Amino acid sequence: MARKAGPILVIDFETANLSPTSACALGLVVIEKDSIIHRELFMIRTPTPQFMFTHIHGITWNDVKDAPTFDTIWKEKIEPWFSKASLLVAHNIGFDERVLRATGRHYGIEIPRIKTECTVKLSRYKLAIKPANLANVSQELGITLNHHEALSDAMASAYIYLHVKTGTKPWLQPSLFD
Secondary structure, eight states: OOOOSOOEEEEEEEESSSSTTOEEEEEEEEEETTEEEEEEEEEOOOSSSOOSOHHHHOOOHHHHTTSOOHHHHIIIIIHHHHTTOSEEEETTHHHHHHHHHHHHHHTTOOOOOOOEEEHHHIIIIISOOSSOOHHHHHHHHTOOOOTTOHHHHHHHHHHHHHHHHHSOOGGGSOOTTO
């Protein structure tokens, strides 16, 4: 059964190590009626204290050891949005969806299937920006980016999605969050 139109969720995960269950941060942006209505950063306690990507995102075990685990964040903060969502968007959706589903399975959560969209593909094929990595696309479009900070990456992805969908440059407009 197809979902009725609902919010669009834009996500970006940062992981501690090579395991797709090592989500240590999640940026979540919610779009309704072509506007960003909610954004939130979640620090996530990882299943183990093994961090190998601190040099990329700056997150350490000490930053997340007292944070809630993914199952708590899912139940309290993400699932209420996800249950209504019509689309899941990310820059390289394959990575973020794999982390979402693997982490969900780790905690015994069945993540519902949802239609997806990849802003890497949108950047490459609709905007003709190459390379289509988030840093380059953001620079080409003039989007401020603190790369590998999960909420900044999710916001940039949301801006790219909205730009492709509407032709506007929402990053140049006043924000609810300013």
